[in-house]
Amino acid sequence: MRTSDKHTKIIEAAITVFARKGFFSARISDIAKEAQVADGTIYLYFNNKYDILISLFEEEIGKIILEVKLLMEKESDPRRMLQIFALHHMQLMEEKRELAEVLQMELRQSNKFMKEYRNTKFIEYVDVVSAIVHKGQEEGVFRKSLLPGVFKRAFFGALDETSRLWVLSPDHNYTIAEAAQQISDIFISGIMTDS
């Protein structure tokens, strides 16, 4: 078995266990069991428990950013770009539930217990939205009076909270795609120049 396989197996196991129990309640032995390795093996690939969480963030958000930037390159209409971002974000949360839970819960409070860790990757992801807003304003499609910094947070927050609760609650009277559509509709008609 190659080295990289174990690294990946442990990360994947950690996603599952952190999603289920949360970072603090998760035991190293839980992750080891889930990854089918010995407890000690984990320390051959990671320095400590925090290191697993940080590696997980960096690697997984890295992949997501690559994906979304690729999608954005294929589109030029800012309105369509917002729609695509929304749909892609929500689908991601649906397809990778466990990862979504870890990112939503643990990522945000990580700066509480890991003082030194600044999550630049996360900022980079959300800044994809402000870039779209900026582009739309340049092109005169979006109102100049909007603050891109407010918009990106509001838009991201709307998507994230909606998908978070969609994943949590067992019964839904709407699909992920419908929710993404409604949210991007609201925001798009909310930021268009009056014409």
Next chain:
Amino acid sequence: MRTSDKHTKIIEAAITVFARKGFFSARISDIAKEAQVADGTIYLYFNNKYDILISLFEEEIGKIILEVKLLMEKESDPRRMLQIFALHHMQLMEEKRELAEVLQMELRQSNKFMKEYRNTKFIEYVDVVSAIVHKGQEEGVFRKSLLPGVFKRAFFGALDETSRLWVLSPDHNYTIAEAAQQISDIFISGIMTDS
């Protein structure tokens, strides 16, 4: 010193300490120190560490709900109600930073480590928004095609994420009131019937 004073002092100390360190990294002795009582005294008022957190949620969100429902009763225009809700929510986060941090961070992941705890108070708060949407739809001011369940989450998520980052980042190029205004503007123009 009356009994109730100690209870309150401990809750207030817990808000400060949980905000600073997060629930798990917070030590009972930290809370005791902050509240200027002995470690053991805390166990005269609360069963355990979790109980402090739960009591804190129940009591503080209870107050917030009372406040916001009172505000809503004074207004009848659904658009104005959304504006007021937005502004009130954001101001709350600004005025009570520490409480805001605890609610935003710990409340959400509490169901991870406290299986049995269902946060009905939080749901009640967010449902204030869906009630407004419903009212607006009844009166024909808001589009019927919107799902109140999606809207409430999107609206709340937008407010919450924006205020969360406003509180975290040291420099702002906009005020809380401006952000609240922009967000309610976006959502209101996004859900109006086309007329």
Next chain:
DNA sequence: GTCTTATGAATGCGTATTCATTCATTTTTC
């Protein structure tokens, strides 16, 4: 036969919780 990778029992640290003790206040007794 050496070097690498993996194991999991043993270690030790950190901290939630307990509980014997203190002490201020209230109640009872004469």
Next chain:
DNA sequence: GAAAAATGAATGAATACGCATTCATAAGAC
């Protein structure tokens, strides 16, 4: 009204235990 007895709130050192991390040993690779 003074002395004695009872109360229970508050204390904080001691306890107990969960779990991250280590490391002596084993298994596998070449």
